[in-house]
Amino acid sequence: MDFKKPRGTRDFLFDEMEERKYVENTIRSVVESYGFKEIKTPIFEDLELFTTRSGEGIKDELYHFQDKGGRDLALRPEITASVARLYNNNLQREAKPLKMYYFGSCFRYERPQAGRYRQFWQFGIEVIGGTPIYNEAEIIAMANDALSKINIQNYEIAIGHLGIIKGVLSKINIPSEIQTQIIASIDKQDYELLDKLLTDNNVTEEYKTIINDLINVKGSREDLEAFKSTLKNIPESYEAAEELNNILETLEVFGFNDYTVNLSIARGLDYYTGLVFEIYVPDLGAEKQITGGGTYNLMGLFDAEEVESTGFAFGFDRIMEAYKRQNIQLPENDSPRVLVIPVKKEFKNEAILIAQQLRRENIIADIDLKGKKLKKNLSYANTHKFNKVIMIGQKEVEDNAVTLKDMASGDQVTIPQDELITKIQE
Structure with missing residues (x-):
């Protein structure tokens, strides 16, 4: 019906x-x-x-x-x-x-x-x-x-x-x-x-x-x-x-x-x-x-x-x-909104841990738990107004690091996990 x-x-x-x-x-x-x-x-x-x-x-x-x-x-x-x-x-x-x-x-x-x-x-x-x-x-x-x-x-x-x-x-x-x-x-x-x-x-x-x-x-x-x-x-x-x-x-x-x-x-x-x-x-x-x-x-x-x-x-x-x-536009919101992407399915747990770390600092975070390809995830981030993306792959897990991408500029950098909150909040 x-x-x-x-x-x-x-x-x-x-x-x-x-x-x-x-x-x-x-x-x-x-x-x-x-x-x-x-x-x-x-x-x-x-x-x-x-x-x-x-x-x-x-x-x-x-x-x-x-x-x-x-x-x-x-x-x-x-x-x-x-x-x-x-x-x-x-x-x-x-x-x-x-x-x-x-x-x-x-x-x-x-x-x-x-x-x-x-x-x-x-x-x-x-x-x-x-x-x-x-x-x-x-x-x-x-x-x-x-x-x-x-x-x-x-x-x-x-x-x-x-x-x-x-x-x-x-x-x-x-x-x-x-x-x-x-x-x-x-x-x-x-x-x-x-x-x-x-x-x-x-x-x-x-x-x-x-x-x-x-x-x-x-x-x-x-x-x-x-x-x-x-x-x-x-x-x-x-x-x-x-x-x-x-x-x-x-x-x-x-x-x-x-x-x-x-x-x-x-x-x-x-x-x-x-x-x-x-x-x-x-x-x-x-x-x-x-x-x-x-x-x-x-x-x-x-x-x-x-x-x-x-x-x-x-x-x-x-x-x-x-x-x-009157076609009024909302003010630009530059508060961090982060999508956490495990590059492979086996890194989902690491992605969850990172997302929880962000949420404890009152940073909006979501996780790709479906296992989409990286290109689709980046498109999803754009559509849903995420201004930061964190990628976690084999090397990041081995080095206790993450790769952080700025969606506006396209710049990305790999940093230690313990520097992530400070970097996002800059």
């Missing part, structure tokens, strides 16, 4: 995994340099963890099932809810802020298309508690550092604040459920629906103008400052605009000012409460967003004390798609 991979999933071969591991490890090194520590949550959770916040309708987008004990479970569609559950179960009494990161696969039952898969990966960070303005500036600076380190080109960082639009809607007494619909229409850029919602709820032309002017603020911190005068009679919105300005000032202290203030960023999830930001790579076309995040409160899912949190998640697969579109 010829089995195929399930629809919406992928196989990753050697070169692609090398790229993915490089990007993953580079991002890890950046976030750890900011003091974040890794957590891991289950791939499946109670179905109710996701439906409580998003409603029963989300079931259509989930892989959900009953286990043998009759429990309703779901493969996680994202990881933030799992982090909130983990915090509630284990970390409520821990000193704040809690700075954590995660990397793992998520699952959504949706139609596969370019940039969208049923199994996909997220690299996310969360800060629970602490000083909000500092946390918010820090994570944006950190996201920028990570993208810079992995050499993504021409990305754009857009920053907004949901408190501004929420303040306007509260000022004119829009009910919370209608506010959610209005914010969702802004998030989807469905301005025809937005106008209908405002009209149906008797919003005056004055406030329609304020809302339309608000969502058209797309520029610098100076543009935000200029718009603040429009909000002088809406205290909640004015305060949110001030807070956003303070975040941006702090972000500039972190050494980053190449951002766009975009007050139309709404984020579709209604648990966001303040800062929101998104990062785009225009080269990806319609699926250009690679990151989204902001400040939220998920603890209302539980009977737990509310605590403000800030976080974001990289769409890891879209980052890798950007690698392809």
